[in-house]
Amino acid sequence: MNAWEKLYLPAVLKGMFIxxxxxxxxxxxxxxxxxxxxxxxxxxxxxVLNRDEEGRERxxxxxxxxxxxxxxxxxxxxxxxxxxxxxxYREEKYAAxxxxxxxxxxxCGFCEEACPKDAIYLSETVTPANYSRAGFIYKxxxxxxxxxxxxxxxxxxxxxxxxxxxxx
Amino acid sequence: xxxxxxxxxxxxxxxxxxxxxGTTILQAARRIGGDVVPPAMCYYSKLKGSGGxxxxxxxxxxxxxxxxxxxxxxxxxxxxxxxxxxxxxxxMTNNTVLEARKAVVEFLLINHPLDCPVCDQxxxxxxQDLSYDHxxxxxxxxxxxxxxxxxxxxxxxxxxxxxxxxxxxxxxxxDQLTNKRAHGILDRGDHSEIATYIEKSLDNDFIGNVxxxxxxxxxxxxxxxxxxxxxxxxxxxxxxSCTKCSGKVRxxxxxxx
Numbered sequence: 151m152n153a154w155e156k157l158y159l160p161a162v163l164k165g166m167f168i169x170x171x172x173x174x175x176x177x178x179x180x181x182x183x184x185x186x187x188x189x190x191x192x193x194x195x196x197x198v199l200n201r202d203e204e205g206r207e208r209x210x211x212x213x214x215x216x217x218x219x220x221x222x223x224x225x226x227x228x229x230x231x232x233x234x235x236x237x238x239y240r241e242e243k244y245a246a247x248x249x250x251x252x253x254x255x256x257x258c259g260f261c262e263e264a265c266p267k268d269a270i271y272l273s274e275t276v277t278p279a280n281y282s283r284a285g286f287i288y289k290x291x292x293x294x295x296x297x298x299x300x301x302x303x304x305x306x307x308x309x310x311x312x313x314x315x316x317x318x
Numbered sequence: 319x320x321x322x323x324x325x326x327x328x329x330x331x332x333x334x335x336x337x338x339x340g341t342t343i344l345q346a347a348r349r350i351g352g353d354v355v356p357p358a359m360c361y362y363s364k365l366k367g368s369g370g371x372x373x374x375x376x377x378x379x380x381x382x383x384x385x386x387x388x389x390x391x392x393x394x395x396x397x398x399x400x401x402x403x404x405x406x407x408x409x410m411t412n413n414t415v416l417e418a419r420k421a422v423v424e425f426l427l428i429n430h431p432l433d434c435p436v437c438d439q440x441x442x443x444x445x446q447d448l449s450y451d452h453x454x455x456x457x458x459x460x461x462x463x464x465x466x467x468x469x470x471x472x473x474x475x476x477x478x479x480x481x482x483x484x485x486x487x488x489x490x491x492x493d494q495l496t497n498k499r500a501h502g503i504l505d506r507g508d509h510s511e512i513a514t515y516i517e518k519s520l521d522n523d524f525i526g527n528v529x530x531x532x533x534x535x536x537x538x539x540x541x542x543x544x545x546x547x548x549x550x551x552x553x554x555x556x557x558x559s560c561t562k563c564s565g566k567v568r569x570x571x572x573x574x575x
Contacts (some may be wrong), residue, residue: 181428210436211544212436212440212547213549213550214435216550217549228547229544230543232500242436243435243544266434266435267435310556
């Protein structure tokens with residue numbers, strides 16, 4: 151080292167210049183819960199069970215999503231629609247029980263692709279935290295989209311742009 | 319005169335096989351196996367008299383026999399045509415046959431509803447397999463389809479006439495397995511339907527076989543309705559050395575483990 155380098159000060163200043171210059175650069179981070187990044191179009195989040203425009207459940211419990219699921223996260227049980235329940239279920243058969251184990255799910259989107267009724271799609275919601283493992287087994291009530299006739303705002307919010315692409 | 323056992327040589331899609339006289343082309347093709355076998359909906363080998371209704375098994379006979387090598391003028395139903403010595407049959411190799419098969423599938427699907435997600439037969443449905451393998455992607459039919467109400471034939475069997483393709487297999491099964499047939503096909507042509515004439519129930523001990531014999535979801539098990547899907551069931555070997563039924567038993571059941 152020569153005398154100029156032994157002084158250290160120029161090196162310190164050079165380093166500080168790099169550090170301080172970052173103050174004026176665009177921030178790489180965002181303030182997460184308040185701000186959110188927009189997802190790419192192909193983003194696959196939590197599953198949602200869709201309804202039709204009259205608010206009837208589209209799912210007929212055909213089991214194609216469960217058989218397509220590589221992680222075997224989906225289980226279901228079917229039931230027959232009784233007379234007088236036509237406003238609740240679109241077809242004569244519906245899912246009485248529908249569960250997705252979100253810990254098993256790998257969000258591959260095969261269930262969405264397999265569904266012949268456009269009943270399931272992957273939304274833009276990311277899996278929220280939970281205290282227990284049992285809390286990650288989503289029941290039908292957790293998965294169903296809000297009724298568009300009763301809660302149109304919540305329905306639109308839950309739809310996101312992925313489902314709109316399917317519907318139109 | 320010494321009885322000499324005759325053997326017929328028949329060539330199906332350039333594969334030659336020797337069969338006994340009286341064999342149908344379809345049976346000979348099944349002997350060869352593989353892609354050569356024409357599809358069949360109404361033919362059921364164990365039921366006498368079945369076949370000849372659905373026309374799915376159409377093949378072209380390029381040469382009738384060694385004695386008379388002229389080709390047959392039209393496509394023939396292979397389940398009903400017996401082989402002759404030196405017969406040459408084209409099944410997969412002929413484009414006309416493939417086109418005809420496509421058309422037959424389209425005809426079969428004219429009145430058949432697209433309710434496979436609801437239907438209990440989905441997954442073990444012959445018509446589903448057939449339309450996957452030989453059908454068109456979409457239908458060109460744009461008129462109103464024939465629909466019926468669902469109907470309960472006794473406590474065990476449900477008839478969904480909309481799905482029926484009128485293959486007559488259940489009629490033959492009831493004829494040959496039970497001593498008195500209670501159901502049959504009423505009316506003719508476009509109006510024909512499976513019925514018990516006046517709301518009778520099918521309650522013979524062996525009548526459950528009609529559910530099994532039905533190639534589509536027209537006759538389904540009432541006790542099993544919507545309980546399971548075919549692809550969730552896994553085979554369980556349940557062989558029993560029972561003196562009454564002693565046979566190989568394989569249970570298909572749903573289990574989560």
